[in-house]
Amino acid sequence: MRSPDPREATRVFFDGCCLNHIFRGQEPDQAIVKRRSTSATCHHDFAATTTSSFFPNTQFTNHESIPSLQESFVQFIKTYPKYSETAQVDQIRAREYVHLSESNHVCLDYIGVGLFSQTQFQSISKSPIASSSHPPSRKSDCPVFGISYKSVNLRSQLLHGGDGCKLESAIKKRIMDFLKISQNDYSMVFTANRTSAFKLVAESYPFQSSRKLLTVYDHESEAIETMINTSEKRGACVMAADFKWPRLRIHSAKLKKMIVRKKQQQQKHRGLSVFPLQSRITGTSYSYQWMTMAQENGWHVLLDACALRPKDMDSFGLSLFRPDFLICSFYKVFGENPTGFGCLLVKKSTVPNLQASNGAGIVSLVPTKQVLGFPEDSSGTDTELEQISKFVTNQDSMDISSTLSSPITEKNKQNGNSKEGDQKDAGLKENRHEDSERRESDEKNKTGDEHGSLNIECRCLDQVGSLGSNVINSRGRYIINWLVSSLMKLQHPNRLEKASLVTIYGPKVKFDRGPALAFDIFDWKGEKVEPVLVQKLADRNNISLGRAVLSHIWFSEKYEVEKQTFLERSDKDKETSRTKSKKAEPGITVVTVALTFLANFEDVYRLWAFVAQFLDADFVEKEQWRYTALNQKTIEV
Known part of the structure; x- marks a missing residue:
């Protein structure tokens, strides 16, 4: 199925004033009251329009009665006419990520940012450099690099490790340019995955003198649990924020009490x-002010940017808040080859405070010799790498504006938690400036110089940069809020009381909610x-979903019934839980x-x-029954 052309849908007037605000309403504290009031009104209007515009006063009690894809899309465009302004994302998806359509598989199970596009990888696999004696098993399995573990002290690596080989240096520079982070202010190391990055910080942080570890997560996380366990062994006193039922907002009074330093404390x-700006599970967004409050009260701050949308990572005000640590992750290609690495950035003024650690992770x-056609005894010299790089960057004849990286899915059924583990998530440019800005971006984003550095083209990052945050965030806002509104309209029939099919945790329809649910x-x-x-049945319908465990939920007395109902967990859940504490x-x-950011309306429909x-x-x-009839094993829950 293909999404209908937005031009075929009837367009109606919609007050889109709120759609021009940057995601999460990044207003300075000194903004005038009138502006804050206008912003709040626009956000409220957005939510009201979403709730009332999609088949108003209608509840669906039979799956055969739900509107078709075409009907739903027409209504969607009526509600969000500005969605048509994001059509270039669809063009990029169609040209650079053909496998998302050809596979007929919807990937909704992990957040992240890719480096390369599928078309780019296909071009590499067809390179004359590739040896016929070492053909790749699949075109999409053709990475330009592999991962090599190194045993090194984190502090020493940050102080004296250098930038690595030309390939590693080029990709590191490209990522820091994408994040708009200066190498004069921060040092960076690659890690095996997100969990490794958190563990490295826990192993190196001076908990002997700075005893506390404070985390702000509304879900169980392998990475955070690893950090907690490692920190506790080193003498840390661990605290965690709570989240109020039912909206799962931060329990502000309790968190403030943990953050604010008492007057007699002189250390x-x-x-x-450890703070994320957004929950990768519920989509809840959190205020920057918590990070500022922590810094003002003598805390080092680790900003977890793994759940942010692509352009949020280079526009969330890093130069203003300047966290001591920042962790993010990148995968190679969304979908068929989502493997990648984690990135740990440490503020240079913080590095001397770190303690010696074994550096595991x-x-x-390094270049993948076999896939790129190097002989087994080849050293993968810089000359060979430059040949590869030259080929990759000569693919510029393809229109950058129509190339955008998107994550499709790997079938993550072996690991049922939240995919936050190892794979893993400015303004709208005016039309008259797009061509010139894209050309400027192309030249800037080709990492390399006349002194012999490699020119590694990360086409996905280039495409994200050409789109801008307004396009990416607005598109995601429309789609996720339509999905929430639509799920809430599914009601069980033949019940006297209102019986919803779906219970949504965290924010419902909300302007500043993230792209997670x-x-x-x-x-x-x-x-x-x-x-x-649900996950297994979805997979049989070519839809990949994730699983997670919400935690640190605080119930007031009036929600005692819900507490007893929702917090019940079976013995099996307890045994399989990742939480070891x-x-x-x-x-x-x-x-x-x-x-x-490559998700489209058809995916959520x-x-x-x-x-x-x-x-x-x-x-x-x-x-x-059907599964058994097809000589398959019975689904086990």
Whole structure:
């Protein structure tokens, strides 16, 4: 199925004043009250329009009664006419990521940013450099680099390690340019994955003198649990923020009490505060002011940028807040080859405070000899690398504006938590400036110089840069809020009381929510359909979803009933939980959705249509029978 042309849909007037605000309303503290009021009004109007415009006063009680893709898209465009201004994303997806359409598979199970496009990899696989004696098994399995572990002290690596080989130096420079981070201010190392980056910080941070570790996460995380366990062994006192039921907002009073330093406390640094600007599970956005408050009260700050949208990472005000540590991750190509690496950036003024560690998890980026056609005994010399680089950057005949990287999915069923592990997530340019800015961006983003550096073209990063944050964020805002609104319209039939098919955790329809969603499905009897079963059935419908466990949820007395209902977890859940800490508390297992900037309307419509099938009381039983009838193993929950 293809999404209908937006031009075919009827367009109506919609007050889009709020759509021109930068994501998360990045207004300075001294902004005038009138401007804040206008922004709040626009945000409210956006939510009201979303809720009332899509088939108003309609509830769907039968999966066969939901509107078609065409009908839904027409209504979608009526609600969000500015969505047509993001059409260049569709063009990039069609030209550079053909596999997203050809595979007929919808990837909604991890957030992140890619380096290369599928078309770029296909071009590399057809390079005359590639040897016929070493053909790649698949064109998409043709990486320009591999990962090599190195045993080195983090502090020494940051102080004296240098930039590595030309390939590694080129990619490092390109990433720091993309993030708009100066190498004069920060040092960077590549890590095997996100978890390795957090563990490295925990192993090197001086907890003997700065005893506290404060985390702000509404879900269980392998990376954070690894950091907590490592920090506790080194004497850290661990604290965690709570999140209020039902919207899962930060419990502000409790967090402020943990952050603010008492007057009698004289130590220079209280400890390490680990903070994401957005939940990668619920899509909840958090205020920058928490980071500022921590810094003002003597905390070192680690900013977790892994859940941010691509352009948010270079526009979230890094130069203003200047965290001591920053962690992000990149994969190679979205979808067929999502493997990649983590990036740990440390402020240079903070490096001398770090302590010696074994450095496990630091990696080097090295060329993959066999795939690129080098003989087995080849050393992968700089000359050979430059030949590869020259070929890659000579692909400039392809229109950069129509090339954008998108993450499709790997089938992450072996690891059911939130995919935050190892794979892994400015303004709108006026039309008259787009061509000149794109040409300028092309020249700037080819990493290399006349002194012999490699020119590595990271086409995905180039395409993200050419789109700008307004296009990427507005598109994601429309799609995720339509999905939330549509899921809330699915109601069980033949019930006197309102019985929703789907329970959404965290923010519902909201202007500044992120491109992530956590939900559960409840059958007509009110019993929860286990997320692992939803995930497996979705996979059989060519849709990849994730799973996670919400945690640190605080219930007030009036929500005592919900606490007893939602926090119940089976013995199996407890055994399979990633949380190893003895302090672990019951959580809520959920199905998760993650939208990349290449997601389109058809992706979320297909998910909606799949979820609607659970309105059929016999849907799960029918699917299990059909699976067995096809000589497959019975689905195990």
